[in-house]
Amino acid sequence: MSRRSRVFAAMIVSMMLGYLPWYNFSAVLNYIAGDFALSSYQVGVILSAFQVGYIMVVIISGWLADRAGERRVVFWATLATAVFSTAFAFLSRGFWSIAVLRLLTGLSAGAIYVPGMVFLSRWFPPGERGKAIGAYTGALTAAYAGGYFIAGPLASAYSWQVGILLTSLPAFAAAFVVLLFTEEPPREFRVSKPPPQPDVEEDVQPAPAGGFAGPVAISCGYMGHMWELYAFWGWVGPFMTACALQSGYGADAAAVGGRLAALIIISGAPAVYLMGRAADKWGRTATIMLCSLLSLGAQFAFGFMYGHPLAAVTILGFWIGFWTIADSGIYKAGLTEMVAGDIRGRALGIQSAAGYCMTAVSPYVFGLILHMQNPGVDNPVHAENWSLPFIILGAGALLAPLSAVVLRRLKQARLMANGRR
Numbered sequence: 001m002s003r004r005s006r007v008f009a010a011m012i013v014s015m016m017l018g019y020l021p022w023y024n025f026s027a028v029l030n031y032i033a034g035d036f037a038l039s040s041y042q043v044g045v046i047l048s049a050f051q052v053g054y055i056m057v058v059i060i061s062g063w064l065a066d067r068a069g070e071r072r073v074v075f076w077a078t079l080a081t082a083v084f085s086t087a088f089a090f091l092s093r094g095f096w097s098i099a100v101l102r103l104l105t106g107l108s109a110g111a112i113y114v115p116g117m118v119f120l121s122r123w124f125p126p127g128e129r130g131k132a133i134g135a136y137t138g139a140l141t142a143a144y145a146g147g148y149f150i151a152g153p154l155a156s157a158y159s160w161q162v163g164i165l166l167t168s169l170p171a172f173a174a175a176f177v178v179l180l181f182t183e184e185p186p187r188e189f190r191v192s193k194p195p196p197q198p199d200v201e202e203d204v205q206p207a208p209a210g211g212f213a214g215p216v217a218i219s220c221g222y223m224g225h226m227w228e229l230y231a232f233w234g235w236v237g238p239f240m241t242a243c244a245l246q247s248g249y250g251a252d253a254a255a256v257g258g259r260l261a262a263l264i265i266i267s268g269a270p271a272v273y274l275m276g277r278a279a280d281k282w283g284r285t286a287t288i289m290l291c292s293l294l295s296l297g298a299q300f301a302f303g304f305m306y307g308h309p310l311a312a313v314t315i316l317g318f319w320i321g322f323w324t325i326a327d328s329g330i331y332k333a334g335l336t337e338m339v340a341g342d343i344r345g346r347a348l349g350i351q352s353a354a355g356y357c358m359t360a361v362s363p364y365v366f367g368l369i370l371h372m373q374n375p376g377v378d379n380p381v382h383a384e385n386w387s388l389p390f391i392i393l394g395a396g397a398l399l400a401p402l403s404a405v406v407l408r409r410l411k412q413a414r415l416m417a418n419g420r421r
Helices: 005-016 022-028 029-036 042-067 072-093 095-109 113-123 125-156 160-165 172-181 211-245 250-266 269-282 284-305 308-326 328-338 341-373 386-398 399-408 411-419
Strands: none
Touching: 005 022, 005 113, 005 125, 005 160, 005 172, 022 042, 022 072, 022 095, 022 125, 022 160, 022 172, 022 211, 022 284, 029 095, 029 160, 029 211, 029 250, 042 072, 042 095, 042 113, 042 211, 042 250, 042 269, 072 095, 072 113, 072 125, 072 160, 072 172, 113 125, 113 341, 125 160, 125 211, 125 328, 125 399, 160 269, 211 250, 211 284, 211 308, 211 328, 211 386, 211 399, 211 411, 250 269, 250 308, 269 284, 269 308, 269 328, 284 328, 284 341, 284 386, 284 399, 284 411, 308 341, 328 341, 328 411, 341 386
16 A cells, blocks of 8 residues: 555544544434533524534644644644544533533534645545545445434433443544544645646736635635535434434434434435545536535425435435535635645635634524424424524525635636646
């Protein structure tokens, strides 16, 4: 195995293990909400608190990656994620303690993804960067699904504390995978700007010299993408549990809903890699428009599926699960190609912060609208009216294809994927 392949494999494994805590709370939400009498509004606040923690640190992590080294930042952040997520299983006592512990876990996790992408971008040239970052994002998606798939059934069989614990401890292993099996790229890989491209005008330069129109446009698209993605992931578990309850599963509904949500989320893992490769060949903006439109269109119908056969709900859930994440890596790969290498970490950090600002708002808005649409219902899995919250997700996601249209008209877009904008 080559050095690059070994490092790539280690980063994929570390991501899959290190991000298991991300959705373990959503996976056991039914039990925690019951134990602590959490309302839909409070659940929305907790989900948003996690995202706020991520946003608070993600820009700093990009700056640290540029200054102190991406590998070091990824190691310590993964270790801190393991510590705070493990503490959640033992120290949760009610709404405020849950919100604080999830905030701390989000703060820690926020320093993993961006430095990890910067680290991989040092190893892979622009023509291969879409598939590399796509695979890394696919590993993140698999970790999200793993949180649902592992924590939900364990909570059903034992307790929610066991579900949280056994999706938190693997993050310790993830930290040491980074420490033991990764290394800095060779000097010749550390380029400060994209290589010259024969079909790109000489006056087209990456940021900062070439201006920030391209980076801003692709980051706006990323904001629309994230508005949809993380609220969908955070709420698909409760929604599938509600659908399972309505279908007559009773006490097993949480386990069934958790498994279905996990499968829906993990269906997107290959999509990120496949669409990342497609974007390397077809162009970044065309692939973004394809993926985003296929996803957001289905969101308008998804909430209306409550009360229909669970199999039909699941099929549409798979469709959204595949397409809603499929273009995620493209926004990052495209950005790295439109900025100089010495500001790559900061640029990715700013883009991620902008995107995750949406993830701090959209789960809260979803929960608030769900609460308003279902007055008198305390536990969200007992809600029956889900249509409007999912419509709001699809409406916000329209920003992604619209931004791609704008980006396509900019000269700076020709820096992406060796001229395939």
